[in-house]
Amino acid sequence: MSFAAGGVSVEAVGVRRAFGPHVVLDRLNLRVAAGEFVAIVGRSGSGKSTLLRLLAGLDQPTAGEVRIDGRPLAGLSPRTRVLFQDGRLLPWLRVGENVALGLDDRRRENAARLLERVGLATRAADYPGVLSGGQRQRVALARALAAEPGFLLFDEPLGSLDALTRVEMQRLVEELWRERPFTGVLITHDVAEAVTLADRVLLLEGGGIRAEWPVPFPRPRATGSPDFARLVEGVLGRVLGRPAQMT
Amino acid sequence: MSRALTPWLLPLVLLLAWQAAGKLGWLSTRVLPTPLEVGRAGVKLTASGELPRHLGVSFARAAAGFVIGTTLGLALGVLTGTSRRAERLLDTSVQMLRTIPHLALIPLVILWFGVGEAAKVFLVAVGVLFPVYLNTYHGFRTVDSGLIEMGRVYALGRWQLFRRVLWPGALPSVLVGVRYALGVMWLTLIVAETIAATSGVGYLAMNAREFLRTDVVVLSILLYALLGKLADGVARLLERRLLPWHPAFVQPIAAAANPDDSVGSEL
Numbered sequence A: 001m002s003f004a005a006g007g008v009s010v011e012a013v014g015v016r017r018a019f020g021p022h023v024v025l026d027r028l029n030l031r032v033a034a035g036e037f038v039a040i041v042g043r044s045g046s047g048k049s050t051l052l053r054l055l056a057g058l059d060q061p062t063a064g065e066v067r068i069d070g071r072p073l074a075g076l077s078p079r080t081r082v083l084f085q086d087g088r089l090l091p092w093l094r095v096g097e098n099v100a101l102g103l104d105d106r107r108r109e110n111a112a113r114l115l116e117r118v119g120l121a122t123r124a125a126d127y128p129g130v131l132s133g134g135q136r137q138r139v140a141l142a143r144a145l146a147a148e149p150g151f152l153l154f155d156e157p158l159g160s161l162d163a164l165t166r167v168e169m170q171r172l173v174e175e176l177w178r179e180r181p182f183t184g185v186l187i188t189h190d191v192a193e194a195v196t197l198a199d200r201v202l203l204l205e206g207g208g209i210r211a212e213w214p215v216p217f218p219r220p221r222a223t224g225s226p227d228f229a230r231l232v233e234g235v236l237g238r239v240l241g242r243p244a245q246m247t
Numbered sequence B: 001m002s003r004a005l006t007p008w009l010l011p012l013v014l015l016l017a018w019q020a021a022g023k024l025g026w027l028s029t030r031v032l033p034t035p036l037e038v039g040r041a042g043v044k045l046t047a048s049g050e051l052p053r054h055l056g057v058s059f060a061r062a063a064a065g066f067v068i069g070t071t072l073g074l075a076l077g078v079l080t081g082t083s084r085r086a087e088r089l090l091d092t093s094v095q096m097l098r099t100i101p102h103l104a105l106i107p108l109v110i111l112w113f114g115v116g117e118a119a120k121v122f123l124v125a126v127g128v129l130f131p132v133y134l135n136t137y138h139g140f141r142t143v144d145s146g147l148i149e150m151g152r153v154y155a156l157g158r159w160q161l162f163r164r165v166l167w168p169g170a171l172p173s174v175l176v177g178v179r180y181a182l183g184v185m186w187l188t189l190i191v192a193e194t195i196a197a198t199s200g201v202g203y204l205a206m207n208a209r210e211f212l213r214t215d216v217v218v219l220s221i222l223l224y225a226l227l228g229k230l231a232d233g234v235a236r237l238l239e240r241r242l243l244p245w246h247p248a249f250v251q252p253i254a255a256a257a258n259p260d261d262s263v264g265s266e267l
């Protein structure tokens, strides 16, 4: 499966977001190349979700701007999709209808294909309420990809899943991303997950991007290697504020 | 099978006891006629065509008032539930009007419409309007904001957002309102027909009272109970039909599948 349209480039320039007197993001700069997969890690309350909402166009910065393919973003972008932590499937639509939500006629057939791709073709006629948590996230992933997004944001989409299901989902996300070019931004607490999926891991701290680690491992990634463990350890140490070598 | 019959055991025993008490003379038939006497009155009135006529009249009044009240309540609720501007403009006024018990309007309504059909239909419509309005409005306002946000991200236009997210999200609450309104509908009709009417089940009861026909009075009361139960059954059928995804209906669990004791079903 390949798509004509590729990923988009995403840029945040001097972005500031304050809630009243409370400044969450300040003079934040960020650049994600078209087709790149970036993970953003940071402590709880560091503003990760706030940044995601700005990049998705769900919220506007107090100052500065977000650019998609070089153009300032105002409101929602038609080529951006978000995979939410809680899936947000519509409980009153069957799985198949959920995946086809908001698709134009040209992409309608994507729905069945993607449902098949995430291994849930046989559940198309079920309501989301009878699926397990992991199955629901797979449906949500199929729905996000059915629209052939140029930019896909992940807001801790695997946070509520058990360890085994998480690993399965990570593999699936990596596979799907390799099959079709979209720009990915993953927000996560889980440093190992960030290192597994991303080309680059960014640290959000004190309102801006404070550190950056390229992830050099070839894909598909073996998460058991010593190099992998060392990088995870390094990022984790920095996130927790221990001095660690930066690349 | 026996599980399905269990709920009917107690009513049956009571009915038998009632019949026995009447037969043995413990209960004056002037106070309470026996079930058999009530049944006989029912058969006689049905044969004479009187009962079907009164039933038909009551049913037509209930239906007309219900349709008008529900339509208005729904329209208003959708308006204030989906538009902040409409909410600011209308909600306070509707909430203020709601505090007037609609049955208190009876004298005024009789002055306006006399004792004709319009008075009864008007009263039922007013009584039905508010529960439907309130639950519709509340339903729209409590739709999961996460789902609305999702709908926007997934490129749903205004109409699609309404059809796919807002309306189905509000529907369970709307149906609670409809069910409650059905109770209000019968209650209003009973009062209105008892006070000012020349036909209908309520009139049948009041007329029988004049002639000390306790059996007909009891028959009328039972008829109202039956009609109320019937309306409730229709409401539950509606819920099952319209909310097939709802946890209460997806997998009927003995306890959860019986929404009989939800708010206001027995008015």
Ligand SMILES: Nc1ncnc2c1ncn2[C@@H]1O[C@H](COP(=O)(O)OP(=O)(O)OP(=O)(O)O)[C@@H](O)[C@H]1O
Binding pocket: A019, A022, A024, A042, A043, A044, A045, A046, A047, A048, A049, A050, A051, A189
């Ligand atoms: N709508 C809002 N109004 C006021 N304050 C807000 C709002 N949204 C976020 N904040 C504040 O911004 C800060 C960052 O919140 P955010 O949700 O972005 O953190 P996070 O990094 O996603 O945390 P977590 O990892 O726990 O999800 C918090 O202090 C929060 O209180």
Ligand SMILES: [Mg+2]
Binding pocket: A048, A049, A050
């Ligand atoms: Mg968050």
